[in-house]
Ligand code: ATP
């Protein structure tokens with residue numbers, strides 16, 4: 001299927017000059033129209049930085065140090081999000097790509113009713129709509145995310161965490177964007193709730209046709225609900241594949257480690273062995289493959305040469321950056 005968002009060699013630093021740390025390193029990632037793409041990796045691997053970077057919402061001292069983010073509108077030529085003017089960016093953010101960020105459920109304003117906040121988003125972008133039409137739309141959005149319309153008059157504190165999260169999703173869908181990015185607050189929501197939300201998002205996607213970039217560190221969740229999965233380590237994408245294939249046969253030892261870090265929700269149980277050691281220090285990245293100090297299968301070139309992300313010899317449908325599976329000469333696009 002055709003791409004809706006193409007991230008090309010995107011790099012993001014925190015800080016400038018000698019004190020800069022590179023949190024996202026030359027990431028290539030494509031989101032296709034209508035698909036759910038899951039992004040997983042341990043804490044600190046750069047998932048949120050990637051999401052903030054590609055939507056140009058990086059908090060200081062974050063800076064984009066290179067790359068492109070091509071967005072393909074339904075009609076018209078692709079635009080590089082990184083070159084949009086502030087005004088273009090404001091229009092882009094809700095109408096084309098919307099984001100529900102980590103901790104978003106606490107970003108509802110506590111002093112305003114849910115209805116007021118939904119209506120505000122609608123009014124800001126569709127000023128022509130009458131007040132009754134805006135309220136009707138707000139009601140419809142709540143229904144869409146499974147909240148009954150009588151909750152419109154609630155204040156955020158009167159809703160559970162999961163409900164607030166769903167209100168945020170409703171808001172994100174208000175202008176029927178092509179892309180919804182969800183950076184899951186794993187620390188705040190329990191697994192059951194995360195599961196419900198991701199399930200609901202996947203279902204809404206069926207009906208409305210938007211694409212989803214869903215970020216979490218719980219890989220088992222993604223296996224169940226996403227079409228494709230990308231894995232980040234030390235700021236790089238180290239593997240990407242259709243979800244079922246990645247689950248059946250992880251190519252990167254890091255992916256394998258992640259699969260053995262969370263209990264599977266369905267299917268045969270795997271032994272939970274976790275991954276020994278800890279994520280790399282961005283200020284002192286190991287040479288070669290950043291994972292090699294923790295890798296149970298490290299080979300001779302792993303501590304000196306960086307493997308590029310590309311399709312393994314026998315499967316053009318996936319990509320891996322690992323010397324166990326040297327890529328073809330063609331770099332994955
Ligand atoms: P988590 O699963 O915990 O949300 P993550 O994969 O989203 O982790 P990021 O938050 O993107 O990881 O962080 C990537 C790296 O960038 C980390 O090493 C982090 O310490 C660093 N980093 C994040 N924000 C800043 C900042 N404002 N200043 C300096 N370094 C930062």
Ligand code: MG
Pocket residue numbers: 047048049102183
């Ligand atoms: Mg994060």
